[in-house]
Amino acid sequence: MLQVRNLEVVYDDVMLVLRGLSITVPPGAIVALLGANGAGKTTLLRAITGLLDIHDGEVARGEVTLDGEPLHRLRPAAIVRRGVAQVMEGRRIFGELTVEENLRLGGHTDPRRIPARLDEVYALFPVLADRRRRTAGYLSGGEQQMLAMGRALMAGPRYLLLDEPSLGLAPRLVEQVRELILRINAAGTAVLLVEQNATMALSIAAHGYVLETGRVVLDKPAAQLLADDDVREFYLGLHAGDGSARRSFRDVKHYRRRKRWLS
Amino acid sequence: MTELIESLLRGLGTGSVYALLALGFVIIYKATRVISFAQPAFMLAGVVAVTYLTPAVGFWAAVPLAALGTALLALGVERTAVRPMVGRPAFVVAIITLGVDVAVRVVVNAFIGLDVRHVGDPWGLRTLALGPVEMQQRHLAAVVAAALLVAGLFAFFRFTRTGLAMRAAALDQEAALAHGVSVGAVFAVSWALAGGLAAVAGTFAAAGASVDTALWLIALTALPVIILGGLDSLPGAVIGGLAVGVLQELVATYANDVAWLGGNVSVITPYVLMLVVLLVRPYGLFGTREVERV
Amino acid sequence: MRGRPLLRTSYAEELALLDTPAKRGWTAALLVLALALPFLLTDDLLQLLAVCCVAAIGAIGLGLVTGYAGQVSLGHAFFLGIGAYTAAALSGDPDGRVIGLGVTDIALWLPAAGLVAAVAGVLVAPLATRLRGLYLAIVTLGLVFIGQHIFNEWSSLTGGAGVGRPAATLEFLGRPLAVTDEIATRDQKLYWLMLVLLLVFALAARNLARSRIGRAFTAIRDRDIAAGVIGVNLPRYKTIAFAVSSFYAGCAGALLYTVTGFFDPGSFSLLLSVQYIAMVLIGGAGTISGAIAGAFFITLLPRLTRELQAWVPFISTQPNEVPNVFQVETILYGVLIIVFLIFEPRGLFGLWIRARTYWKAWPFSY
Amino acid sequence: MTDEPTRTDEPSGTGDRTRSDEPSATDAPVRTDTPTRADEPILTFDDVRLAFAGVRAIDGVSFTVGRQELFAVIGPNGAGKTSIFNVLSGVYRPQAGRVVFDGVDLIGRRPHEIAALGLARTFQNVELFANLTVLENLLLGRHHHIRYGPLSALLWRGRARREELAARAAVEEIVDFLELEQWRRMPVGLLPYGVQKRVELGRALAMEPKLLLLDEPVGGMNLEETEDMARYILDVREELGIPMVLVEHDMGLVMDLADRVLVVDFGQPVATGTPAEIQHHPDVIRAYLGEVTRT
Amino acid sequence: RGGDTESDASGLKTDVGVTSEPCPEAVDKNKGCIYLGIISDLTEGPFRALAVPITDAQKAFWKRVNTAGGIGDYEVDVTRYVRDNKYNPQTHNQVYQEIKPNVLALAQSLGSPTTGAILGDMKANNVIAAPAAWTSGYAFEDVIIESGANYCVESMNALDYAREAYSPKSLMAVHLAGDYGDDAAAGVKLAAQTLGMTFTDVKTDSGADKQAGAIQAILTGKPDLVVLTMGPADAATIVGQAVARGFAGRFIGTSPTWNPALLQSPAAPALLAKYEQSAPWNSWSTDTPGHRALREALPGVTPNDGYTAGWVWSYPMKAALAKAVEDGDLTRAGLLKAVKSLTKVDYEGMLPDNAGNYAAGPNDGAVRVTAIYKPDPAGPTGVSRVRDLFTGPTAQAYTLDRPCYEKL
Numbered sequence A: 001m002l003q004v005r006n007l008e009v010v011y012d013d014v015m016l017v018l019r020g021l022s023i024t025v026p027p028g029a030i031v032a033l034l035g036a037n038g039a040g041k042t043t044l045l046r047a048i049t050g051l052l053d054i055h056d057g058e059v060a061r062g063e064v065t066l067d068g069e070p071l072h073r074l075r076p077a078a079i080v081r082r083g084v085a086q087v088m089e090g091r092r093i094f095g096e097l098t099v100e101e102n103l104r105l106g107g108h109t110d111p112r113r114i115p116a117r118l119d120e121v122y123a124l125f126p127v128l129a130d131r132r133r134r135t136a137g138y139l140s141g142g143e144q145q146m147l148a149m150g151r152a153l154m155a156g157p158r159y160l161l162l163d164e165p166s167l168g169l170a171p172r173l174v175e176q177v178r179e180l181i182l183r184i185n186a187a188g189t190a191v192l193l194v195e196q197n198a199t200m201a202l203s204i205a206a207h208g209y210v211l212e213t214g215r216v217v218l219d220k221p222a223a224q225l226l227a228d229d230d231v232r233e234f235y236l237g238l239h240a241g242d243g244s245a246r247r248s249f250r251d252v253k254h255y256r257r258r259k260r261w262l263s
Numbered sequence B: 001m002t003e004l005i006e007s008l009l010r011g012l013g014t015g016s017v018y019a020l021l022a023l024g025f026v027i028i029y030k031a032t033r034v035i036s037f038a039q040p041a042f043m044l045a046g047v048v049a050v051t052y053l054t055p056a057v058g059f060w061a062a063v064p065l066a067a068l069g070t071a072l073l074a075l076g077v078e079r080t081a082v083r084p085m086v087g088r089p090a091f092v093v094a095i096i097t098l099g100v101d102v103a104v105r106v107v108v109n110a111f112i113g114l115d116v117r118h119v120g121d122p123w124g125l126r127t128l129a130l131g132p133v134e135m136q137q138r139h140l141a142a143v144v145a146a147a148l149l150v151a152g153l154f155a156f157f158r159f160t161r162t163g164l165a166m167r168a169a170a171l172d173q174e175a176a177l178a179h180g181v182s183v184g185a186v187f188a189v190s191w192a193l194a195g196g197l198a199a200v201a202g203t204f205a206a207a208g209a210s211v212d213t214a215l216w217l218i219a220l221t222a223l224p225v226i227i228l229g230g231l232d233s234l235p236g237a238v239i240g241g242l243a244v245g246v247l248q249e250l251v252a253t254y255a256n257d258v259a260w261l262g263g264n265v266s267v268i269t270p271y272v273l274m275l276v277v278l279l280v281r282p283y284g285l286f287g288t289r290e291v292e293r294v
Numbered sequence C: 001m002r003g004r005p006l007l008r009t010s011y012a013e014e015l016a017l018l019d020t021p022a023k024r025g026w027t028a029a030l031l032v033l034a035l036a037l038p039f040l041l042t043d044d045l046l047q048l049l050a051v052c053c054v055a056a057i058g059a060i061g062l063g064l065v066t067g068y069a070g071q072v073s074l075g076h077a078f079f080l081g082i083g084a085y086t087a088a089a090l091s092g093d094p095d096g097r098v099i100g101l102g103v104t105d106i107a108l109w110l111p112a113a114g115l116v117a118a119v120a121g122v123l124v125a126p127l128a129t130r131l132r133g134l135y136l137a138i139v140t141l142g143l144v145f146i147g148q149h150i151f152n153e154w155s156s157l158t159g160g161a162g163v164g165r166p167a168a169t170l171e172f173l174g175r176p177l178a179v180t181d182e183i184a185t186r187d188q189k190l191y192w193l194m195l196v197l198l199l200v201f202a203l204a205a206r207n208l209a210r211s212r213i214g215r216a217f218t219a220i221r222d223r224d225i226a227a228g229v230i231g232v233n234l235p236r237y238k239t240i241a242f243a244v245s246s247f248y249a250g251c252a253g254a255l256l257y258t259v260t261g262f263f264d265p266g267s268f269s270l271l272l273s274v275q276y277i278a279m280v281l282i283g284g285a286g287t288i289s290g291a292i293a294g295a296f297f298i299t300l301l302p303r304l305t306r307e308l309q310a311w312v313p314f315i316s317t318q319p320n321e322v323p324n325v326f327q328v329e330t331i332l333y334g335v336l337i338i339v340f341l342i343f344e345p346r347g348l349f350g351l352w353i354r355a356r357t358y359w360k361a362w363p364f365s366y
Numbered sequence D: 001m002t003d004e005p006t007r008t009d010e011p012s013g014t015g016d017r018t019r020s021d022e023p024s025a026t027d028a029p030v031r032t033d034t035p036t037r038a039d040e041p042i043l044t045f046d047d048v049r050l051a052f053a054g055v056r057a058i059d060g061v062s063f064t065v066g067r068q069e070l071f072a073v074i075g076p077n078g079a080g081k082t083s084i085f086n087v088l089s090g091v092y093r094p095q096a097g098r099v100v101f102d103g104v105d106l107i108g109r110r111p112h113e114i115a116a117l118g119l120a121r122t123f124q125n126v127e128l129f130a131n132l133t134v135l136e137n138l139l140l141g142r143h144h145h146i147r148y149g150p151l152s153a154l155l156w157r158g159r160a161r162r163e164e165l166a167a168r169a170a171v172e173e174i175v176d177f178l179e180l181e182q183w184r185r186m187p188v189g190l191l192p193y194g195v196q197k198r199v200e201l202g203r204a205l206a207m208e209p210k211l212l213l214l215d216e217p218v219g220g221m222n223l224e225e226t227e228d229m230a231r232y233i234l235d236v237r238e239e240l241g242i243p244m245v246l247v248e249h250d251m252g253l254v255m256d257l258a259d260r261v262l263v264v265d266f267g268q269p270v271a272t273g274t275p276a277e278i279q280h281h282p283d284v285i286r287a288y289l290g291e292v293t294r295t
Numbered sequence E: 001r002g003g004d005t006e007s008d009a010s011g012l013k014t015d016v017g018v019t020s021e022p023c024p025e026a027v028d029k030n031k032g033c034i035y036l037g038i039i040s041d042l043t044e045g046p047f048r049a050l051a052v053p054i055t056d057a058q059k060a061f062w063k064r065v066n067t068a069g070g071i072g073d074y075e076v077d078v079t080r081y082v083r084d085n086k087y088n089p090q091t092h093n094q095v096y097q098e099i100k101p102n103v104l105a106l107a108q109s110l111g112s113p114t115t116g117a118i119l120g121d122m123k124a125n126n127v128i129a130a131p132a133a134w135t136s137g138y139a140f141e142d143v144i145i146e147s148g149a150n151y152c153v154e155s156m157n158a159l160d161y162a163r164e165a166y167s168p169k170s171l172m173a174v175h176l177a178g179d180y181g182d183d184a185a186a187g188v189k190l191a192a193q194t195l196g197m198t199f200t201d202v203k204t205d206s207g208a209d210k211q212a213g214a215i216q217a218i219l220t221g222k223p224d225l226v227v228l229t230m231g232p233a234d235a236a237t238i239v240g241q242a243v244a245r246g247f248a249g250r251f252i253g254t255s256p257t258w259n260p261a262l263l264q265s266p267a268a269p270a271l272l273a274k275y276e277q278s279a280p281w282n283s284w285s286t287d288t289p290g291h292r293a294l295r296e297a298l299p300g301v302t303p304n305d306g307y308t309a310g311w312v313w314s315y316p317m318k319a320a321l322a323k324a325v326e327d328g329d330l331t332r333a334g335l336l337k338a339v340k341s342l343t344k345v346d347y348e349g350m351l352p353d354n355a356g357n358y359a360a361g362p363n364d365g366a367v368r369v370t371a372i373y374k375p376d377p378a379g380p381t382g383v384s385r386v387r388d389l390f391t392g393p394t395a396q397a398y399t400l401d402r403p404c405y406e407k408l
Ligand SMILES: Nc1ncnc2c1ncn2[C@@H]1O[C@H](COP(=O)(O)OP(=O)(O)OP(=O)(O)O)[C@@H](O)[C@H]1O
Pocket: A011, A012, A015, A017, A035, A036, A037, A038, A039, A040, A041, A042, A043, A044, A055, A056, A089, D190, D193
């Protein structure tokens, strides 16, 4: 059980970005986290995996626990070893290493399993197998995203945190990523899925959270979220109420402004 | 002909010393993307330690001990002055290492004292006759030492995951951290390695000669060498070092006094060579091209 | 972000350099203080401040190419040297031991020194269009070594290594600018002169920085491919950056040694380049005022460490004992740079920003 | 889709649209052809081939873009879409093929020359100048419309001042157009992602382009931001009349906005046609769309 | 600005750097204090190994003077205003400006480009200085009170000696750039012309990696005698390498080229076999009243001829101060006047009796004696004397009409 309780995160000693946020990822579950840009999703993931430090951020209050043990004071390497791995936003592959070197690095904390896991990852992403000797920086955006996911899997995590994995992927690949997440999950790995693509995320998640400016504003089972009028309008682009017809972008009104949830 | 071969051999000897010096720079650069201008000070510290240790424990024990001591010194410096700068622009860190260099060198100079010191190497100025050709033993020793250390380093980078982790940390510290690489440990290892190498390199630079406060200047020759070879390339450092050593020795032998260039031209040949090579290959002979795409 | 909103009625008002009353007030106060300093300080300090002003001109130049355009140059010493020798040769005594043309007027030798250095900069610029980052840095470092070799060897111009030559003479319209008379001492005049020159150079640099050229520089620094795609001619602007920077360096070099009146080729070493880089970084790269602050800091630092060592207890003043004050002085120099950069990597300018935001936010944090 | 009534070649709208009176002496290459007619394509991309060590990024792609057209390029990841843009803007030089933009051959020209010809683009991953403010980024977009030299810049008198003021006024209209008022003086690095994408569009518009290339303009955006961006793209078309080439994975957006769509895969063209045709093209479904269809 | 002229109780005129308060470390608290500055290369520069003992010896010298009753009603302080120039002209000038308001004169100004950076100001303000260098140029500066033979004369004497000892035909001067090295080389050249020998001039730089050119030049030129003017480490490199690579000629090094520790270097056998050393005065262990006083004043130090140099260089300053006090004018101008009127300085036997004639002008006042030493592990400074102070015919006949280095 990965739990975040009343977490407050401050950047640069002054910017309060998470304001008392709580979420729970049960073992083996898929949990979706939705929210506008800048809501604090990435910050939450950083807080879980111990990466706040190098962004001059710190946990001001609250805690992150894994099976009851506090995580947020550990170093990133220790957190990875405990089975929490992250796919960072914006790919962050090592551009000047080859594809295979990137993957090997993913297995840094568990070197003996590297060969076996390499085979698994190549089986999941045949494209990567084709390009294994290629310099990763020259891969196209989508190829890089696949590499980033494969790299995180190399650590054999129990909890996988995905920060916008569908970003920049072609529709067919988004579909693949979706299936992949399901498959990873079926093998027993819990997934915390941060997404802009709410349709995809909610279609596979058991539970979903909606974040607004550092707070959880909606916290419901995915099915209920899919039925929520606000979610339908603002995250799925469906007409509120009945029907499942998508609004055409041509019909979007110029004056429409963001509606905020009151908290 | 003998003269040519002899000067080539001398060139290989000094070139090996340059290569060892350059390797230290490259290792730090590979792991941290920083050129450590503190290397000259570490080199001097290492040599001076050897000069103090040799009378007590003998040359063969003194060198590893001094290398170890210098590695620890480098580790300490890394911990106090460089670690807090993780994630800062490489150039700021480079200037910090310059500050380190200034400060460390003053302390080391105090240990050099007023006299000239000696590492007490077993080779002195003796030569080895290879047929009609003579080679100085210290040059042979430098070549052998460089070959052994280089082989060891290559093995380290190739067969240990620390090697890969070092390269990854150099490229993207956050991403490396996220995958369980301890960036701090990577930094520490690279600085310690570089410190130890500097001590060994310095010993060979001073073998057959003396140690005085000006010895640190030889470490600066490593700069054109690493650029020539490619900042992040270990083979580049070796080949660059040898190339510079040989060319310098050839120029000293055959073209030192070009009237319109003034005397002692060999002193600037490394820089000229570097300029010429870079005009053709902007990332040196073996440097990794920076990946740039939009 | 920007303090109280001000009502502005034209873009011209908004584009003004000193766009708020507070800025205008501060600048005026600072200027008055700077001009009045000669009545408050002793001559040796004034002379040091004159050197600071000149160093600031050089640092602004380096700031333009390195801080703004992002082309890290460790070759500044080379351009300073070119300026210094051009000026000294132009204004030197025709019958002296070294080359001298007898053109003693500062109005002639100062621009000439800048121009010759700028031409050298233009010649170096093609390297910058090919090389990136540290490669460029080390290659420009190579310039310093090659330059030093030339300066050392060309003794009819430079006097040669370990010998040196007299610097340019400060004369304007046939009248010497820096001699003690009943009105003011040499050092007072020297200080005023350098201060005025600094103001002129700083203002020009500030103008350049806010112009399309300055913007193009920053674009190249932040993202050169994108800069090209939106229409910035990369080779051209890198060349301009090097030319302007070298012009500043040339002028600074020409002026720098008029204060002491004498200089030798050994001056234009790696150390000098490094000092200028340190000025730019410590001041805060990418700002003119930062470069000036950095130049003052680095130039005053040795003096400061000499004063400071009096407060370090149990340290011998005997040069033969270890540790002694002279070692402490040098170590302090290194350590202060380290401490400073660790403590405030954005430099003096960052310190200022920090202080400003602190006071603005006070008493509320978050 | 409803075509707008035909416009004149001269775009109207933001800023002072009159070209600066001096001919672009240094940056703009000499035009060889006679002025082009309005029904000719603004862009002709003809059998271009581009390969990197072992990869054929573009392998014989041809297409044309009309003077009022919104042309979309779609395809799987790594198909070569961005590479097409990079060829167009002079970042890559193809090994073969011809690219003619507004009567000028682009091959071999450097990026800044192409920009001066009136080709502007946005980038897949935001490529703004992170330390500069929104205004400065936009002003940079006007770089080649401001022509004073270094000397005038040093003095900040006369021409420099005049042109800066004019540029400033022009940029202000873009701020207005894209509703960036509240961010004006913020360094773009600190802005929300969606706003950054908008600033990038603004920077491209500030160039007063004759053709606009948009590389995944809504990538990474949430629905709301996507809707805003769609609106701005439509506005650019309707109010400024600038033709566009759009690369995007958001099929909803492409299908709603594009006039014609080119599908590429492994650097090769798969199909070209209207959105409706493309959507049901079996090869396109297999290679690109997959099972997912629009909900 | 600057000090106004005052007169003390006895009617002695003073201005800057002389106080009626006692020195900080006064022997007799009733005496006033004359402050002298020292600007030397104390931490980073190339001459640090020489500068530190020089400075030490000067401190000891003035302490001895103070203990012996000082100068008139004053004692002399050389400890308060000691500054490090890092062998950089700008730094030298800055620290000079810093201490100038507080010192009467400089007990030491080390280095020729560094001193060059303050020479103009010294002349303008009548500040005199004892140099720590031997270039012939200083004979032409009134404000500089040099001691002993300059490099130019020293190398002439060395050649006169060499001609007698092993009559070389071809000469080579290998030296660092600068007035220091150039001066020595000029002496070799001038002597070679007089003595009908061939001459080659080779410049080198400081640093172990920078001697390859010089070594090659020696091996190619095969001169009979090489005159070295550089630091000890570089000299050892050159001698060691050249001999190892088969050079058969001999070497003579001018004054600061030697360091006793070279006898532990790999080059020691070569040095013992082929190397000799010239010097402007006798070494540390010589038996003269001056040398004895030197050794007594510095008990327990490792012998080094840097001490000897610092000691010798201080005598003229003492003589000048005494003369100025005697003349009743201890102002800067008065001190300069005293220097110009000095016809003889008492070096307590360390230099000939006629040495120190500043009134006589450059040529007539020049000291022209040199001693020759050879490496010897038994000697306290690693050398033993080959020939006592002598003036060779070439040096004797030479007219010092302008600085020698200008004739190179
Ligand atoms: N290193 C940092 N220093 C200061 N503020 C930061 C830093 N990183 C993020 N922020 C701020 O914190 C807030 C939350 O950012 P975060 O990246 O967590 O959002 P997000 O929900 O992941 O957005 P997106 O959908 O764009 O990825 C934003 O307002 C951002 O500006």
